[in-house]
Amino acid sequence: MMPSSRLARALTAAGIPFETSALLHDCTTFRIGGPADLLCRPHTQEQLVRTLDIWRTNDGDCPLFILGRGSNVLFPDNGFPGLVICTRDLQEVSLFHAREGTPCLRAGCGAALAALSRRCVAEAPALSGLEFACGIPGTLGGAVVMNAGAHQSEMANVVRESVCIGRTDGRILTLSNAQHGFSYRRSVYQLHPEWVLLNATLELSPSDTVTVRTAMERNLASRRKNQPLEYPSAGSVFRRPAQPDVYVGRLVEDCGLKGFRIGGAEVSEKHAGFIVNRGDATADDVRRLIAHVQEAVLRAYGIELKCEVCIVREDGRTERGE
Ligand SMILES: Cc1cc2nc3c(=O)[nH]c(=O)nc-3n(C[C@H](O)[C@H](O)[C@H](O)COP(=O)(O)OP(=O)(O)OC[C@H]3O[C@@H](n4cnc5c(N)ncnc54)[C@H](O)[C@@H]3O)c2cc1C
Numbered sequence: 001m002m003p004s005s006r007l008a009r010a011l012t013a014a015g016i017p018f019e020t021s022a023l024l025h026d027c028t029t030f031r032i033g034g035p036a037d038l039l040c041r042p043h044t045q046e047q048l049v050r051t052l053d054i055w056r057t058n059d060g061d062c063p064l065f066i067l068g069r070g071s072n073v074l075f076p077d078n079g080f081p082g083l084v085i086c087t088r089d090l091q092e093v094s095l096f097h098a099r100e101g102t103p104c105l106r107a108g109c110g111a112a113l114a115a116l117s118r119r120c121v122a123e124a125p126a127l128s129g130l131e132f133a134c135g136i137p138g139t140l141g142g143a144v145v146m147n148a149g150a151h152q153s154e155m156a157n158v159v160r161e162s163v164c165i166g167r168t169d170g171r172i173l174t175l176s177n178a179q180h181g182f183s184y185r186r187s188v189y190q191l192h193p194e195w196v197l198l199n200a201t202l203e204l205s206p207s208d209t210v211t212v213r214t215a216m217e218r219n220l221a222s223r224r225k226n227q228p229l230e231y232p233s234a235g236s237v238f239r240r241p242a243q244p245d246v247y248v249g250r251l252v253e254d255c256g257l258k259g260f261r262i263g264g265a266e267v268s269e270k271h272a273g274f275i276v277n278r279g280d281a282t283a284d285d286v287r288r289l290i291a292h293v294q295e296a297v298l299r300a301y302g303i304e305l306k307c308e309v310c311i312v313r314e315d316g317r318t319e320r321g322e
Contacts (some may be wrong), residue, residue: 003112003287004037005058007083010058016040016051026073026143027067027086029137031232032283033075036065036084043089045198046110049149052167052196054314063316064167066196068142069112072234075313077283085196087141088112093119095154100204103252104160109141113148116140121213128207135223141197145189147182150220156182162200163187172198185239185308190320228244228268231276237290238305248305249273255296267276287311 004131011018017252018040024033039068055064063082067073070086090110098104105127107116117134120127132153136143144162154179163174173195181188189195223229238248252258252272260267261278263285268274275289294305 003083004062007058010054011038011040011051014050014054015090016042016054021079024070024080024084026074027084028075028234029232030070030074030079030234030277030281030286031173032277032281032286034077036080036082038083039086040083041086041089045090045092046286047197048085048087048090048196049165049170052165053170053314055083056168056170057162064315065312065318066111066141068139069137071137072142072146072308073310073312074234074283075312078314080104080312081314083314086110087139090199091115095123098160101168103204103206103304104201105174105204106197107198108131108141109139109197113138113140113143116202117216121216123208124209126209126212127204128212129202129204130285131212131219134216135220140200140202144180144197144200145182145187147185147187149185153221154182154184155187156180158202158204160201160203162197164195164197167194167196195317226271228270228274228276231268231278233268233274233276234309235238236271236273237275237309238293238310240289241303241305243303245305247273251297251301251303251305255293257293257296260289260292262292265289267293 016080019037020038021035022039024036025031042051052191065080065084067084067086069088087110093105093107093111096104097197113133113136120130132151136148143155144159159177160312161174161176249272257267258272259269264278264281266276266278266284268276275286296303297303
């Protein structure tokens, strides 16, 4: 029996809902990706932990992918040969005050950053700290893993702690802010892909509603103006180069690549750091366009662009620019 068939039987026996052959195209902002052998969307943290237990005890060798809102992932056209656990239903949020009086939001890994930002505006007093994140289309889990950032801030500035489980040993760990090893679009989770983030606590500060809402509206307006939000994408494809004052969008534009297409994948006319899906792009189109841009920039400027997007290979392993 195929590993995923054994797993499917065990999930059924445990009453955990899953789909077979669900299209990953529908679970990512690139709108690219073939079917996952199994796609599971746990509704509670307990169900997520149970699903990982079942995966471990039945078939720890079957490829496993933890998916948030899929806004930083490129899945292959022939899909994923294993189990994808999508966390986006794990959205419980609670507000508490730490001993020193700091307001904190604790949320499940699937909570959308946009929803958490709205919650900050709705509190009385409003909470400041997440203004930078209101337009980032990811989950809390994906954002901590990626140390997502924008508008001169990043997750490193607000994460108090996160709780994760080891997918291979089931051990629960609590990481303090310092233990996340945050740096530009990096966290310790990228060094430990076996850790599945379950929930995280954000440390915020009291503010007033108008100030917080105005900052969020300004950030959203800037995205609408500068980013090609009208097309599916995974945001900025490349990491910011290490050289100071060097911007990916400018390098790509100066290579004359704005609007350059391979198949249905296009270097955005609006922001050359984005690759957009013009309707029928395949993962192969995107990968070839990424390689083309990297080659052109290397040839013209001697700068090696690294991929920020998590690229999933056909065997289920992932690649990310180091
Ligand atoms: C239009 C657009 C604009 C964007 N703007 C920004 C921006 O301004 N700044 C920025 O930093 N990013 C930006 N992004 C990229 C993306 O939104 C962020 O990286 C986001 O944090 C990814 O979250 P996600 O839930 O979609 O993660 P996914 O894409 O689903 O996953 C990303 C990685 O995190 C892992 N992961 C997800 N959840 C967990 C978990 N619970 N435990 C362990 N691993 C997990 C996945 O396995 C994968 O390796 C943008 C993307 C788009 C499409």
